[in-house]
Amino acid sequence: MEFEELVEKVVKGEIKLHQVEKYTDKRTATEVRRKALEKKLGVKLEHIGHYSIDPEQLIGRNIENMIGVVQIPMGVAGPLKINGEYAKGEFYIPLATTEGALVASVNRGCSALTEAGGVKTTLIDDKMTRAPLLKCPDARRAREVAEWVKANIDYIQEKAVSKVTRHGKLRGVKPFIVGNNLYLRFEFETGDAMGMNMVTISSEEIMKVIEEEFPDVKYLALSGNLCVDKKPNAMNFINGRGKTVIAEAIIPREIVERKLKTTPELIAEVNYRKNLVGSAQAGSYGFNAHFGNIVGAIFLATGQDEAQITEGSHGITLAEVTPEGDLYISVTMPSLEIGTVGGGTRVPTQREALSIMGVAGGGDPPGTNAKKFAEIVAGAVLAGELSLLAAIAAKHLAKAHKELGR
C-alpha cells in the first residue's frame, strides 16, 4: 500500500495505529502514524519526527505505536573523582533535564568533591526482587509452603530459574504471610541487567514448581506488590532493592567556604533541620534534598526505567562537622534499580551516554559494570546534595534559579 493511502486509512480508523506494521516496515509505520495524527488533530509534529535512532531496532522491544522521539537536553557534570570498589578515577556524568541550574549545581558539587580528594563509595547489597502472591487454604499451610521454599532455593534455581536465564540467580526469599495470603519476596542476582524482566520470567517458572509441589495452593498474581516496583514504599527503604549504595566524603572547611560560599556548621544544621526533621514531619521516604533530581536526570540520559526514579529518590543524607572543623557528608541510597544491559540501555543515544562513564554493556565479570555505574550515580547524587544544601544554607537557591532557571 502507498504511504498516503496508509495515512488516510489510519485517519479514517480503517487501520488501527498498532496495525500499520502489517502493511509496511517499522520506520515507515512510524512516519505513517505521525502523519495520520498530524492530519487528524491538525497539529505539526516536526521535532517529534526528527531522529537518528532506528525504529527497526526499537519497535517490538522498547516501544509500541512509535511516532518519533522526545528530545531532552543533555548536559554533563564533572569530572568527579570516585574512589570506589568498582568505579575508580574521574568521571563525567550525563544529565538529561530541562531544569535550569541542576547541571550547574551537580557540577559545583563535583568540583568541590574532586578538589577535596574524591568520593568514597561502598556497595552494601545488590539484588532484584519479585514477590508473587499465592492463595493458601490457611495461614498454617502458607507457613509450610514458605518453609519449603526457604529450604529448596538451590532446587528451585535448577528446576526453574536456570531454564530461562543465564545471568539470573535466585539467592534467597523473604516470605510474608497475611491471613491465607503468601507473598514470596524472591531475591535474585541479575548481573549487569536491572533485572525486572529476568526476575518476572523466572518467578513465573518458580510458580509452576510450587503449584506442582502444593496442589492445594493457588498462584494468583505474579506481583503481589511486596516486590516493590515503581511505588513509594517502606519495604525497599528498609530491605533494599536493586543496588544499596553509600557515597561519602570529607570536604575541608576552606573548600566549603570558597567553592560553596557557606560553612560546614550551616550545611550540617540545614541538613538536620530540613532533611531529617522536616522529612520526618512530612512522612517522607526521602530524607534528602533532591536525590530524585540527579537520579531522574541520569535515568533519562542512560535508558533506565523512569518509573523506578520513585524508589531511587528514597534515602538519607547526613552532614556533620568533623572534630577538625571540616564537613563530613554522605548519601545512603537503599534502592537504586539500574542496569547497563537490557531495557532502554540498548537505545543508541542512551548507550552513548553510558559510554561517557565507561559502563555501556556487560561487565567482565558480569555484574561489575552495573556495580560501577551504581557507584557513579551515588557519587553524582552526593555532589547534588552537597551543592543544593550549600545553596540553601547560603540563601542562594532562589537567586540561582532566577539566573539559570527562567
Ligand SMILES: CC(C)(COP(=O)([O-])OP(=O)([O-])OC[C@H]1O[C@@H](n2cnc3c(N)ncnc32)[C@H](O)[C@@H]1OP(=O)([O-])[O-])[C@@H](O)C(=O)NCCC(=O)NCCSC(=O)C[C@@](C)(O)CC(=O)[O-]
Ligand atoms: C547555581 C550555583 C551552582 C551557582 O553557584 P556559585 O557558587 O555562585 O557559582 P560560581 O560561579 O562561584 O562557581 C562555583 C562552581 O559552580 C559550578 N558552576 C557555576 N555555574 C555554572 C554553570 N553555569 N554551568 C556549569 N557549572 C557551573 C562550577 O563547578 C563552579 O566551579 P569551577 O568548576 O568553575 O571551579 C549554585 O547557586 C547552586 O548550586 N544552586 C542550587 C541549585 C540547585 O541545586 N538546584 C536544584 C534544583 S532545586 C529542586 O528542584 C529541588 C528542591 C529545592 O525543591 C528540593 C527541596 O525541597 O530542597
Ligand SMILES: NC(=O)C1=CN([C@@H]2O[C@H](COP(=O)(O)OP(=O)(O)OC[C@H]3O[C@@H](n4cnc5c(N)ncnc54)[C@H](OP(=O)(O)O)[C@@H]3O)[C@@H](O)[C@H]2O)C=CC1
Ligand atoms: N516484566 C516486568 O514485570 C517488568 C519489566 N520492566 C522492564 O524490564 C526491562 C529490564 O529487564 P531486564 O531483565 O533488566 O532486561 P532484559 O529483559 O533485556 O534482560 C537482560 C538480557 O540481557 C542478557 N545479558 C547479556 N549479558 C548480560 C549481563 N552481563 N548481565 C545480565 N544480563 C545479560 C540476559 O541474558 P540471560 O537472561 O540469559 O542472562 C537477558 O537476555 C526494562 O525494559 C524495564 O522497563 C520493568 C518493570 C517490570
